[in-house]
Amino acid sequence: DAKTTQPPSMDCAEGRAANLPCNHSTISGNEYVYWYRQIHSQGPQYIIHGLKNNETNEMASLIITEDRKSSTLILPHATLRDTAVYYCIVANFGNEKLTFGTGTRLTIIP
Amino acid sequence: DGGITQSPKYLFRKEGQNVTLSCEQNLNHDAMYWYRQDPGQGLRLIYYSQIVNDFQKGDIAEGYSVSREKKESFPLTVTSAQKNPTAFYLCASSVRAKQFFGPGTRLTVL
Numbered sequence: 732d733a734k735t736t737q738p739p740s741m742d743c744a745e746g747r748a749a750n751l752p753c754n755h756s757t758i759s760g761n762e763y764v765y766w767y768r769q770i771h772s773q774g775p776q777y778i779i780h781g782l783k784n785n786e787t788n789e790m791a792s793l794i795i796t797e798d799r800k801s802s803t804l805i806l807p808h809a810t811l812r813d814t815a816v817y818y819c820i821v822a823n824f825g826n827e828k829l830t831f832g833t834g835t836r837l838t839i840i841p
Numbered sequence: 842d843g844g845i846t847q848s849p850k851y852l853f854r855k856e857g858q859n860v861t862l863s864c865e866q867n868l869n870h871d872a873m874y875w876y877r878q879d880p881g882q883g884l885r886l887i888y889y890s891q892i893v894n895d896f897q898k899g900d901i902a903e904g905y906s907v908s909r910e911k912k913e914s915f916p917l918t919v920t921s922a923q924k925n926p927t928a929f930y931l932c933a934s935s936v937r938a939k940q941f942f943g944p945g946t947r948l949t950v951l
Contacts, residue, residue: 765938774845774931774942775884818883822938828899829940831876831884 735819740836749806751835753819756800763824764795766804767831768815775818775831778804782824814839844868845943847932852948854926862917862946864932873915874940877901878929887930890915919948926950 736754743749755764766778779786779793781802786793792805806813818834845866854860866873872891876884886899890909904923909915919926927950933940 763938767940772929772945772947774933774945775940777939777941780939824938828874828886828889829938830886833881833883 735821735832737817737819737832737835739833740838742838742840743806743809744840745811746808749809749813749837749839751804751806751817751819751837752801753804754801755819755821758799758821761823762821764793764802765820765822765829766791766793767818767820768813769818769834770812770815778817809837809839811839811841813837845932845934845941847930847943847946849946850944852946854948854950856950857921859921860919860926860948862919862930862932862948864915864917864943865913866915866934866941866943867913868934868936868941869912870934870936870941871912872935873909874933874935875899875905875907875915875917876931876933878931878945884931887917 763780763782765780767775769775778790781793795802816834816836818831820829822829848863874889875887878884885901887905888907890896893912896907896909906918929945929947931945932943
């Protein structure tokens with residue numbers, strides 16, 4: 732699976748949009764981008780995934796660049812409960828084995 | 842309520858003792874996983890199972906053992922051969938690479 736690079740930490744003001752970047756320059760054609768988050772001392776939670784089109788669900792939006800070498804997770808109106816570590820993972824759709832890196836620690840500031 | 846349960850939440854053991862961590866799911870998922878997380882680190886895969894009666898080693902299987910006799914259950918045994926067993930252990934199940942995690946067991950070896 733392709734490797735991903737994320738900033739170690741970010742801050743965002745409460746109520747603003749949080750934009751979390753991820754680089755995956757070695758992504759191959761059949762690999763998807765997955766985002767998970769982990770709130771302190773809990774198990775990670777699935778957020779969203781996509782192949783090449785932008786995706787949106789009730790939690791977030793995922794924007795993937797046209798060359799698929801990077802993506803951005805957008806939390807449109809961040810709340811204090813969005814403070815967590817966010818993991819960007821690249822994997823084949825049929826490959827059930829995911830590799831979690833160290834992610835981005837997002838802190839929402841009141 | 843569908844989901845993954847892990848018990849207990851906190852576990853204390855003396856050095857040299859084997860200990861078994863429980864993981865049960867009622868999501869009817871074929872694939873199940875065990876991860877280990879150390880403070881400030883990402884998740885590392887210990888073992889995974891894609892079907893009943895079959896499992897594979899992950900990245901850090903030494904000192905651990907698993908069984909998969911039933912679809913719903915995937916217990917992990919931390920043996921005395923594991924050099925540094927104190928950690929946060931997470932179990933997950935998945936469908937189409939979307940993983941669902943349990944609440945975790947925090948194991949402390951004294």
